[in-house]
Amino acid sequence: MSISVGLGSYLLVGAMLFCLGLYGLFVKRNIIAILMSIELMLNAVNINFVAFSRFTPWADLGTSPFIGQVAAFFVIVVAAAEIAVGLALVIAIYRSRRTTNVDDFNWLKW
Amino acid sequence: MSTMATIVFFIFAIIAVASAWGVVTSKNIVHSAFFLALSFAGVAVLYVLLSAEYLAAVQLLVYAGAISIMVIFAVMLTLRGDVAESSPVTKKWTQGALIGSLVFIVLAVVILTNRDWRILAQPALTEGATAELSKVLLSWYMVPFEAAAILLTVALIGAVIIAKGGHESK
Secondary structure (H helix, E strand, C coil), X not given: CCCCCCHHHHHHHHHHHHHHHHHHHHHECEHHHHHHHHHHHHHHHHXXXXXXXXXXXXXXXXXXXXXXXXXXXXXHHHHHHHHHHHHHHHHHHHHHHCCCEHHHCCCCCC | CXXXXXXXXHHHHHHHHHHHHHHHHCCCHHHHHHHHHHHHHHHHHXXXXXXXXXXXXXXXXXXXXXXXXXXXXXXXXXXXXXXXXXXXXXXXXXXHHHHHHHHHHHHHXXXXXXXXXXXXXXXXXXXXXXXXXXXXXXXXCHHHXXXXXXXXXXXXXXXXXXXXXXXXXX
């Protein structure tokens, strides 16, 4: 039996990247590392979009087989906007607090 | 899928996942940022294998290029103290590992037991996939496309204003 790369292989890679991103989101204390983990998760979702678009083009008759790629494209746009605003906030917070550790971000705590 | 494509898939899937592992385990945040760029590049090769050449190019330009550089700039602007300990993990990292592993096990069980997903790729749909994608993007999805353009403009202007700082120094 030869090893074949099907839809499941791509979905597994996406699941691995997503769970590594989830782990990073939970355990990292540097906020830039947390933003990087979020990027990993968004990227994992993109792999799933493109893989489904490639492997099941007949899923919805009458629609374009490229809808999955369009969705991935919009995810990339939103991810770019998110990381830009996120890093700007990090720099703004760093200017007043001199830290990037999320444990010190406790303004709303009394 | 040919044997060559299978080998390429495994090489770059392993690169992408191993680099992601490096991102979340490295204690040095500069190393994390470089691993992130490597992981994005590996995913770009997977897009090529999925015959999404346009997305692969966008992935390399936007993720591996722009976003990685932006992250590295932010790291350099905010770095204090010892760089080797710049990205510590919490003391309760076992809980995060537990949740991450549980989610992965659930996803893997779903993926491996779903018979509808046990399929191989059909031959590529059309030759000019990028041209077809552009037609879809600029006809059916024209309004979301323009909205995305406005979102990017607003986000970048907002990012500049936020990072520039307020008027408290006057």
